[in-house]
Amino acid sequence: MTVTTPATLDALADAVATTAPAPLRIAGGGTTRPWRHNGAPPGVDVIALGALSGLTAYDPAECVVTVLAGTPVRHLTDTLAVHGQYLPWDPPIAGDGATVGGMLASGLSGPGRYRYGGVRDFVIGARVVDGRGRLIASGGQVVKNAAGFLLHHALVGSAGRLGVIAEVSLKVFPRAEATRTLVARASSLAGALAAHERLRLANLDLDALDLDATSAVVSARLAGAADALDARAARAARALAHAVETLTGADEARHWQALSLAAWPATGATVKVPAAPSRLTAILATLMPLGPCRLSAGGAVAFLHSTQPLDALQDAFAAAHLRGAVVRGPDAGTPLGIRHAPAFADRVRASLDPDGRFR
Amino acid sequence: MDLTTALAAIYPPDRLLTRASALASYESDALTAFRTRPLAVVLAETRQEVIDTVRLCHAAGVPFVARGSGTSLSGGSVPLDDGIVIALNRLNRIVRLDPVDRIAVVEPGVINLDISAAAEPFGLYYAPDPSSQSVCTIGGNVAFNSGGAHCFRHGMTANHVLGLEVVLPDGEVVRLGGDSVEDVGPDLAGLFVGSEGLFGVALEVTVRLLPRPESYRTVLASYTSLQAAGDAVTRIIAAGLLPGAMEIMDRLAMDAAEAAVHAGYPPGAAAVLLVELEGDAAQAEAELARLSAVLEASGPSHVHIAANAEERALLWKGRKCAFSAVGRLSPDFIVQDGVVPRTKLGDALVAIEQLSRQHGVRVANVFHAGDGNLHPLILYDGREPGALARAEALATDILRLCIRLGGSITGEHGVGLEKRAFLPEMYRPEDIAFMQRLRESVDGRRLANRGKMLETPA
Structure with a gap:
């Protein structure tokens, strides 16, 4: 096993080309797949992106940032915050050296995806190194662009299997003036689901809406002008129809951190399950016996943390006709349950990685 | 058996057009400068007909182009003279509209605005709103990643398409994405959107609906x-x-x-x-x-x-x-669709004004300022000798200006036929070579919308 740590895009392309045709793994911060600790399997070369770090371009007035893939997410969010801007999808894994490339490859969005969309909705361009060491650009640094194939979209959720994400251009937004979170503890899961549904349908422009299934707690965040928050919070509380705890500032931040999938151990399997409000009861009936689970983005997605063997997860997902994937843990990147016919995916992969190096 | 005979086994005579008079209205789209009469036009009414047609074209090695309402401003749905047009307007069923999950599952021939109309009783709407939304179809919106006036905040078509059923250029049918805003695996639905028909034909599109703002x-x-x-x-x-x-x-x-x-x-x-x-x-x-x-x-x-x-x-x-109102000012006009970084809008407008004077061609500006998406309308009178050439020269200068300012040659109309020559000016040769490889990998015989986006004009 060799580990290469290129510091420039050219060096990265060169490293991929010179290690051909050995299988490759890409190491970001090691926060979704813990290779950092385990190393890669024998015969697999590792390209570490830690030295490929920093902002390539950022004009706050433009609300667009271009950043190298090895840049820590925290560094990016800190830089944006200085200019009153943020990543609206709340990358759930941002600490411990989690990288921008990993953020894209994992395709994970946090609670903030509820209002303005997920990471897929904010990626406007990328540069990627393919399996033959060719540096390829798609998209650009403008928020509206219909020129050429949108390869950067396919990198979202690609789990390092299409190519090495080298640089990413993102649309960013101004951060809201103020936020406030309402927390309601229901006496049962059914009660929590009902309150969650009332909030979702009340057209409140919530910034985030999550439900912790294990504890039957509903959390709703409002964001916007400070002088409008009292009126908005009162409406949200009426829709919740439960005793409400109101959180702001550091308490609010801690509450959402505790709810984040990053709060689960990196061991075991964190599983992502695309969901839909009308199917939540059925989905939770499948997931809850497997481990603690949470709903995020108004029930558009469920997250499970399980210490069950992968086979048991596969069986449970297949039996329930669920589609999901392990997104964190030693098996990160493994799809679960029903799968789509692979013809298009295979052809896309063949164009980027004809030698099958990114496994 | 030749292709037309094989198609006649699928389509009744009134839905298989081969006579010159019937083909005339399929020769061009909203970019009328390009015009080609196709071999035949099929008016598909079912998904299976589309799949069968693509399979027949593949077997015969005949290129095909899918067509909705023909509103492309980049010549995206102009046929080839030895090719087939698959008209999808009759595949216009809203298969499912789910007000709880806030999605609509539609066939490609559904008109953009009809989705919002169907969603309206539930307080929902479909966000992408190209100016042609009262006539253009979702299939075309998917192919060209249509935008509209709300892209800075709400994104483009790619951000509103959650799932697709697609017939690939060799007739294989696949599903991409799903019915949730969150998916697992690479975002292949997002990659299919904006592929200008080169990856095949969308048979069914699942879009997200947004609650109408209070x-x-x-x-x-x-x-x-x-x-x-x-x-x-x-x-x-x-x-x-x-x-x-x-x-x-x-x-x-x-x-x-x-x-x-x-x-x-x-x-x-x-x-x-x-x-x-x-x-x-x-x-x-x-x-x-x-x-x-x-x-x-x-x-x-x-x-x-x-x-x-x-x-x-x-x-x-x-x-x-x-x-359309600009038609009152001038018998002919070219609509440009370039994008510049929003902070360079002022510079771009000053430069366009100078170019307009320099070329002696009038330009009306209407644009999506929040997105940096310019829409200079270049006015000319086609009856006047040399007027079209002057207008085109100005259009070219404006596209190059957009590239120079770090923008794009198209925000929402697509490359199509019109801007094929400029894609290589916006991207490096390595980037274009990858697009070619991806296209070859998906469609080795280059049958799906051959001639568009990646093929530079002779």
Whole structure:
């Protein structure tokens, strides 16, 4: 096993080309797949992106940032915050050296995806190194662009299997003036689901809406002008129809951190399950016996943390006709349950990685 | 058996067009400069017919192009003379509209605005709103990643398509994505969107629906210069506001719109800026106070806040009809669709004004300022010798200006036939080579919409 740590895009392309045709793994911060600790399997070369770090371009007035893939997410969010801007999808894994490339490859969005969309909705361009060491650009640094194939979209959720994400251009937004979170503890899961549904349908422009299934707690965040928050919070509380705890500032931040999938151990399997409000009861009936689970983005997605063997997860997902994937843990990147016919995916992969190096 | 005979086994005579008179209306789309008569047109009514047609074309090695309402402004649905047109307008069923999950599952021939109409009783709508939304179809929107006026805040078609059923160019049928805004695995639905028909034909599209904002606050500010209007947009973003839409029209465009719909645009202004806030009523009201302060500081000659839904509708009607209204000013025009970084809008407008003077060709400007998406309408009279060539020369200069300023040659119309020569100016040869490899990998025989986007004109 060799580990290469290129510091420039050219060096990265060169490293991929010179290690051909050995299988490759890409190491970001090691926060979704813990290779950092385990190393890669024998015969697999590792390209570490830690030295490929920093902002390539950022004009706050433009609300667009271009950043190298090895840049820590925290560094990016800190830089944006200085200019009153943020990543609206709340990358759930941002600490411990989690990288921008990993953020894209994992395709994970946090609670903030509820209002303005997920990471897929904010990626406007990328540069990627393919399996033959060719540096390829798609998209650009403008928020509206219909020129050429949108390869950067396919990198979202690609789990390092299409190519090495080298640089990413993102649309960013101004951060809201103020936020406030309402927390309601229901006496049962059914009660929590009902309150969650009332909030979702009340057209409140919530910034985030999550439900912790294990504890039957509903959390709703409002964001916007400070002088409008009292009126908005009162409406949200009426829709919740439960005793409400109101959180702001550091308490609010801690509450959402505790709810984040990053709060689960990196061991075991964190599983992502695309969901839909009308199917939540059925989905939770499948997931809850497997481990603690949470709903995020108004029930558009469920997250499970399980210490069950992968086979048991596969069986449970297949039996329930669920589609999901392990997104964190030693098996990160493994799809679960029903799968789509692979013809298009295979052809896309063949164009980027004809030698099958990114496994 | 030749292809036409094989198609006749699938389609009754009234849905397989081969006579010149019947083919005429399929020769071109909204970019009328390109015109080719296809071998045949099939009017598909079912998914299976589309799949069978693609399989027959693949077996026969005959190129095909899918077509909706033919509103492409880049020549994206112009056929080849040895090719087949698969007309999808009759695949226009809304298969499912789920107001709880807030999705619609539609066939490709469904008209963009019909989705919002069907969703309206549930307080929902489909966000992407290209100017042609009352006639253009979702299939075409998917192929060209259509935009509209709300892309900075709400994104483009790719951000609203959750799942697709697709027939690949060799007839294989696959599903991409799903029915949730969150998916697992690479975002292949997102990659399919904007592929201009080169990856095959979408048979079914699952889109997300958004709750209709509780409140809209629409403001019109007029300025004595186009650049001042552009600068106001930068100030609005710098103030941390996130309007749903920001649109600018110059004097020429306003005159055209006024003549068409009497939208009430102020006489004498060099430019107007239309800003729309949306969302929770209390929030929108709070934002309106902040927006008003920003606009006051931007040196407008006049600011008008729409007092009610009727006034708002009228302001938008003028904007939405600007393209067709420009037809009153000039017998012919070319619509450009370049993008510049929003902060370079002022520079771009000054440069376009200079280029217009230099070429002696009039330009009306209507654009999505929040997205940096320019829509210069280049006016000419095709009967005048050399006029088209002058207009095209100006159009080329404007595209190159957009590339130079770090933008794109197209924000929402696509490359199509029109801008094939400019894609290699925007991307490096390595990037184009990858696009070619991807295309070859998906469609080794280059049958799906051959001639578009990646093939430079001879």
